Amino acid sequence: MQVSFGDQVVIVTGAGGGLGSAFAQEIAQRGGAVVVNDLGGSVTGEGETTSRGYADAVVEAIHGAGGRAVANYDSVATPEGARRVFEAAMDNFGRVDAVIANAGNMRFGDFEELSYDDLNSLLAVHVGGSWNIAQAAWPEMKRRGYGRVVFATSSGGTLGNAHLTAYGAAKGGVMGLMHCLAEAGEPHGILCNAFMPNAISRMTSDIKPGELGDNPWAATLGQHFAPAYTTGLVTYLASDACKTHHGIYSALGGRIGRAFVGIANGFTTDAPIDAETVAANWDLIRDDAHGYEIPKNNTDEWRIVAQQRGLAV
Ligand SMILES: NC(=O)c1ccc[n+]([C@@H]2O[C@H](COP(=O)([O-])OP(=O)(O)OC[C@H]3O[C@@H](n4cnc5c(N)ncnc54)[C@H](O)[C@@H]3O)[C@@H](O)[C@H]2O)c1
Helix, strand or coil: CCCCCCCCEEEECCCCCHHHHHHHHHHHHCCCEEEEECCCCCCCCCCCCCCCHHHHHHHHHHHHCCCEEEEECCCCCCHHHHHHHHHHHHHHHCCCCEEEECCCCCCCCCHHHCCHHHHHHHHHHHHHHHHHHHHHHHHHHHHHCCEEEEEECCHHHHCCCCCCHHHHHHHHHHHHHHHHHHHHHHHHCEEEEEEECCCCCHHHHCCCCCCCCCCCCHHHHHHHCCCHHHHHHHHHHCCCCCCCCCEEEEEECCEEEEECCCEECCCCCCCCCCHHHHHHCHHHHHCCCCCEECCCCHHHHHHHHHHHCCCCC
């Protein structure tokens, strides 16, 4: 199957950076018109300094290769900024088919050292930025009955890392947003998915070996850390070729796989469940080797439990 974008228009936020720039260029190469959004800030998002050069360089590269792109320098961390990104797509290309909510900043360290300001800065860009850009484009995608929204999340949020408490909290929020928007969008032809990349970029090259804990496999898998190992996944998710929604996909070390939330079959009873009963059944409650289910959404968990209890579903 050839994945192409024809006359489609794709917004990529944070597209001046490592991964976002790769996504924007790949999509443009496949025919899509791209809004290259990037405020050109620091990795942490601190300070007032911004640079138009980030987005401009990517637009220049796309134009140089014969593609269609326009730059936008707004911060997606505000609804007004995200609105202007959306308007850049409408004003220049007249439509929006897909949004890749990729903009991100990073702060890491020991939990005690990270401040509430650190948390809020990450929440504003990751959760706020994803929310704002999806909400800006949503009515137009809904009106046309078509859309693809792709969210950048992280194993820091889905799987955890002791040094990424604030970042993980923000990326976990992005995951929750995707889960809910996937349900809200599907009846309108808007398919939402998320990806968890692992790639060399400005953000990750700032992190010294060991700063996120011991990782003896970093060197072994390092050769598969170019953005090109994530670009195909995100390009596919943003395209009409992708017909599924509500997925989280991990790209790590040359492997792409679906990540999912499963709930063990656990322990079921008719009586109220006291702490002693929980203690007595703890192994069963935690056991994933003897069956688990992956609910499609939160109502589906009710169906599963009703079915497990032999009730009418
Ligand atoms: N590289 C990895 O291994 C990795 C792992 C997990 C998740 N991620 C996520 O992938 C995405 C891309 O990261 P990257 O590694 O390419 O980092 P990067 O720092 O190279 O790129 C991020 C870009 O986002 C831009 N940006 C930041 N705040 C913005 C805002 N408010 N509005 C608009 N643009 C803004 C920055 O200027 C930067 O160019 C991020 O969401 C990041 O958290 C990356």
